[in-house]
Amino acid sequence: MAKGLDVGTMNIICATKGNGSISFSQQRNAFLEMESTDLTKQMLDNGRVLYTQRGSILNVLGEDAFKFSNVFNKPIRRPMKQGIISPEEKDSIPMIKLIIERVLGLPEKKNEILYISVPANPVDNQLNVLYHGKTVEALATKLGYITYPIDEGLSVVYSELSDSNFTGIGISIGAGMTNVTVAYMATPIVSFSIARGGDWIDEQVAIATGMAKERITSIKETDFTLGSEHEIGSVQGALAVYYDALLTYVLQHLKRKLSETAPPDAEFQVAIAGGSTRAKGFAEMFENRLKETDLPIRISSVKKSRFNTSGTDSKDPIYAIARGCLIAALSKEASLETAPSTENQPPKYSSHKPEPIVVTNKS
Amino acid sequence: MVSMKSKISHYFASMALLSGFLLALTGIVYALSVHLTRKSDPGEIAITYGFIGFGLSLILTGINLMIKQPKEYHLHIVGTGLILNCIGVMAFLALYPQGYPVWGYPNVTYVAAIYAAGVCLLAGNAFANTVLNQIEERARQLSEIESEKVKSHSEHEIEREVQRTLEKSLTVKDGFSKFNMELKDAEYDFILGKGLSESEKKITIQDEIPEVENLKFASTGKYTALDEGLDSASLLLARATSTLSKGKETRGAFNRKTKFFRRH
Numbered sequence: 001m002a003k004g005l006d007v008g009t010m011n012i013i014c015a016t017k018g019n020g021s022i023s024f025s026q027q028r029n030a031f032l033e034m035e036s037t038d039l040t041k042q043m044l045d046n047g048r049v050l051y052t053q054r055g056s057i058l059n060v061l062g063e064d065a066f067k068f069s070n071v072f073n074k075p076i077r078r079p080m081k082q083g084i085i086s087p088e089e090k091d092s093i094p095m096i097k098l099i100i101e102r103v104l105g106l107p108e109k110k111n112e113i114l115y116i117s118v119p120a121n122p123v124d125n126q127l128n129v130l131y132h133g134k135t136v137e138a139l140a141t142k143l144g145y146i147t148y149p150i151d152e153g154l155s156v157v158y159s160e161l162s163d164s165n166f167t168g169i170g171i172s173i174g175a176g177m178t179n180v181t182v183a184y185m186a187t188p189i190v191s192f193s194i195a196r197g198g199d200w201i202d203e204q205v206a207i208a209t210g211m212a213k214e215r216i217t218s219i220k221e222t223d224f225t226l227g228s229e230h231e232i233g234s235v236q237g238a239l240a241v242y243y244d245a246l247l248t249y250v251l252q253h254l255k256r257k258l259s260e261t262a263p264p265d266a267e268f269q270v271a272i273a274g275g276s277t278r279a280k281g282f283a284e285m286f287e288n289r290l291k292e293t294d295l296p297i298r299i300s301s302v303k304k305s306r307f308n309t310s311g312t313d314s315k316d317p318i319y320a321i322a323r324g325c326l327i328a329a330l331s332k333e334a335s336l337e338t339a340p341s342t343e344n345q346p347p348k349y350s351s352h353k354p355e356p357i358v359v360t361n362k363s
Numbered sequence: 364m365v366s367m368k369s370k371i372s373h374y375f376a377s378m379a380l381l382s383g384f385l386l387a388l389t390g391i392v393y394a395l396s397v398h399l400t401r402k403s404d405p406g407e408i409a410i411t412y413g414f415i416g417f418g419l420s421l422i423l424t425g426i427n428l429m430i431k432q433p434k435e436y437h438l439h440i441v442g443t444g445l446i447l448n449c450i451g452v453m454a455f456l457a458l459y460p461q462g463y464p465v466w467g468y469p470n471v472t473y474v475a476a477i478y479a480a481g482v483c484l485l486a487g488n489a490f491a492n493t494v495l496n497q498i499e500e501r502a503r504q505l506s507e508i509e510s511e512k513v514k515s516h517s518e519h520e521i522e523r524e525v526q527r528t529l530e531k532s533l534t535v536k537d538g539f540s541k542f543n544m545e546l547k548d549a550e551y552d553f554i555l556g557k558g559l560s561e562s563e564k565k566i567t568i569q570d571e572i573p574e575v576e577n578l579k580f581a582s583t584g585k586y587t588a589l590d591e592g593l594d595s596a597s598l599l600l601a602r603a604t605s606t607l608s609k610g611k612e613t614r615g616a617f618n619r620k621t622k623f624f625r626r627h
Contacts, residue, residue, distance in 0.1 A: 016565075017572065023565040044556060051556035059553070094553075102563050138544045162574040166581050186581040323572075330575040331582070 002113040002333040003145070004325025005104060006155075007136050009080040009176030009199065010275055012096075014103040015322035017330060024319055025103040030076045031095055032065035034058045052098070059091070061099065069214045076214060082195045083119040083177030084132035093135065100139050107144045113333050114145035115325040117152045119177050123253055125195035148332065151191050153181025155324025160271035160303055168269035169299075171250070172321055173276040175199045178250050180257075182297075184264050190257050194250055198276035201246060205238040226281030243279065247286055251293040258296050267300040273320035277304060372428065380425025387418030405460045413456050416478065420448035423485035430492045432499075437492065444484035451478025 004015040013026045027050075034040065036058045044051050050061040059077075060068055069076045079085065079092035079099075086092045104114075118133040137147045156170030156179075166186035172179040175198040182190040202220065206213040219235050230237030272286060283304040290299060304317065394411040397403065427441045454474045458466050 018567060020569060020571055021567050022570045022572065023567045025563045025565045027563065041556075045558070048558045048561065049556065050558040052553040052559070053556065054553035058556075061559075098555075098559070102559065105563070134542065134544045138546045142546050158574060158578060162577045166578065186578060323570075327572060327574045327578055330572065331578045334575065334579060335582075 001108055002115070002326065002329035003104065004115050004117075004155075004322045004327070004329050005100070005140065006117045006152075006322035006325060007080075007096075007100070008117075008174050008275070008321070009078065009083055009197070010174065011318065012099050012103050013319060013322040014105075015319070015326040017326060022323065022326065024322060025105075026318075027099045027103050028062045028066060029080055029096070029099060030062070030065045030078050031091075032060045032068050032072075032074060032076045034060060034068070034072075034074075050102075059095070061095070066214070066218075070218055073212065075212075080132075081176060082122075082125070082127060082199075083174065083179075083193065083197070084127060084129055085135055096136070097139050100136070101143065104140065104143060104145075110144070111146050112144070113148065113329045113336075114140050115148050115150045115155075115329040115332070116140060117155050117321050117325050118149040119152050119179050120181070120191045120193040122177065122193045122195040123257070127195060129193075148328070150325055150328050151181055151188060152177075152179035152193070152321055153191055154183060154188050155321045155328065156271050156273045157181055157183045157186070157324070158327045159320045159324035160273065161269055164267075164269040164300070167266055168271060169254070170324075171270065171272045172274040173197055173246075173250070173272065174274040175276065178246070178274075180250065180254055182254075182258065182263065182268065184266065189263055190254075190261055192253070192257055194253055196246055196249065197274075201239060201242040201276070204242045204245075205235060208238045209233075209235050211235060220279065224279055226279050226285050239279075243282070244285065244289070247289045251289055251295075255293055255295055263297050265298075267298045269300045270302045271320075272302065272304050273317040275318045277317045376425050376428030378425075379421050379428060383418045383421030383423075383425055385418070386414050386421060390414030390418060405462060409456050409459045412459075413452055416448070416452040416455065420445060420452070420481065420485070423448075423482065423489065426489050427485055427492075430489065430496070432496060433492055434495060437488065440484055440488045444481045444488065447477050447481030447484065449481075451475075451481060 001017055006013045006015075008029065010029055011026055012029050013024055016023045016025075034057070036053055036056045040058065041053070044058070044060070047064075049064045051064075052059045052061070065076050068074070077089060077091070079089055079095045081088065085096065089095075107114075116133075116136055118136070119129050121127070121129055133149050137149060140147045152172050152174075153170040156172050157166055157168060158170075161168040161170065161183070167184050168182075170179075170181045170183065176195075177197050178194040180190070180192055180194070181188050198217075198220070202213050202216045205211075205216045209216070216235060216239075220239055224236055224239055226240055226243055230240055270290065272283065277283075277286075283302060286304075287302045290302065390411050390413070393399075393407075393414060397407045397411075399407060399411055424441060424445050427437070427444075430437070451474055454470075454477065458470055458474065
């Protein structure tokens with residue numbers, strides 16, 4: 001059965017189709033270095049904590065890394081930065097490999113299809129995403145999958161904009177990057193990313209308030225609502241300021257990119273997804289900023305994946321990208337099954353290309 | 364009605380222009396006939412410049428009235444200009460023959476200023492209207508050229524262009540390299556904790572994922588659907604056909620018998 005994999009700066013999530021259901025396996029893309037002692041190891045083993053040991057150093061992986069980071073007030077290490085594999089982290093690839101192997105597992109059948117979300121090249125940075133994409137693909141191929149990269153913004157469109165015939169704008173605001181794709185009938189027209197996301201907000205707030213970045217992340221995820229009224233000097237107030245700055249920045253870039261193209265005369269629905277959109281009041285703030293931006297296209301409505309705090313809803317914005325990847329993978333699998341036997345071998349390392357659309361004059 | 368009004372307006376403008384030319388010409392001829400000089404009789408000078416002054420005013424008025432698609436307040440400006448000119452000429456005719464000091468400062472200045480204001484209004488209005496009309500005409504011509512260019516593409520050509528652009532967007536612009544990077548087998552240089560030997564917990568959610576069929580439809584234009592009714596109908600039809608063919612065989616045997624009996 002085909003799978004979808006979202007390799008994000010903060011989370012790595014795999015989506016698999018079951019019988020009338022979707023299974024998500026998720027792991028935080030982070031680790032924390034600790035001193036190794038017998039007592040510590042015993043404690044970690046008893047608590048079923050994920051860790052690796054190299055000499056006298058322990059690397060605690062995943063969600064537990066964040067918990068220990070807050071307890072011991074130590075900075076966590078991140079294998080990815082600004083949406084791609086971090087060049088500053090020497091252990092990034094082994095750690096990502098370990099996390100991917102864990103969430104993805106082995107393929108259930110030979111040549112199982114896997115769609116992997118890949119960011120678009122950023123418009124405000126010299127970063128190139130090719131190396132990151134190829135490395136992640138190679139890691140999955142090593143496990144036995146046939147891999148296809150898919151634009152992160154397009155996966156949001158696939159997951160959320162089925163009602164509007166996959167015509168609209170998919171915006172994924174993750175930890176490291178913000179990805180934007182404008183699609184018409186499931187075909188991307190404009191696709192770009194911005195090297196700012198939730199981490200940028202955390203960094204700016206940490207600088208402004210003098211608090212540790214990990215603490216800011218924790219407050220943002222647990223005790224924050226986007227609104228206009230905040231206490232003077234509060235972290236929440238600073239978070240609101242930088243959320244607003246990020247949205248304005250993203251929408252201005254979207255306006256500029258749209259003005260460089262000639263989008264078709266259609267109504268575009270906007271879907272927002274990604275971990276940084278989980279904040280309460282985000283959709284309202286986004287809608288307000290969108291109205292003020294005056295984009296050169298017609299916007300019908302803004303759609304945000306329903307957020308359920310119990311974490312058992314596939315429409316949680318954090319799962320939308322993995323779900324979009326899974327939709328693309330299942331669609332590809334079905335098209336290969338129906339294709340003639342000579343074409344049954346899928347081309348390796350080709351990007352997801354929807355069939356060309358034949359535009360006919362309906363009148 | 365509009366046409367008649369337009370004709371009258373054009374006739375009136377022509378008459379004004381012609382009258383102006385005649386008056387100015389009369390003034391010049393009169394000046395030549397009386398050998399007009401600086402020291403001529405004030406009456407002769409007044410008559411000469413009276414004719415020329417009125418003539419110039421009528422020429423300018425005629426030109427203004429001939430302008431097509433005049434702007435707002437056009438007639439008001441022309442009327443004001445003509446009145447100012449008439450006042451100027453009349454004042455000249457009244458004051459000049461009286462000589463100095465009546466025809467001296469400041470009366471001369473007032474008369475000259477009034478007449479000059481009238482000429483400026485008439486000439487300026489004619490110039491402004493002509494220039495504006497030319498600009499508008501050019502804009503209209505450019506717009507017509509553009510619309511002709513757009514019309515010159517058939518719907519088929521536009522569709523083909525859209526198709527070509529879409530195909531290009533799916534191939535050239537996708538930016539994904541075809542390089543196949545393979546990794547060597549590498550063992551971890553670290554020991555895995557006990558927790559990593561256990562399988563990852565999964566969150567399972569009820570979700571039929573209808574988007575898959577919608578995406579296939581959006582990409583290919585074909586919709587695949589399970590239709591149990593169609594399947595059962597096909598089965599019934601197959602059974603019915605099979606029963607029918609058996610019946611035909613029976614009837615065939617019977618037919619053979621009937622034929623046999625008939626032969627005898």
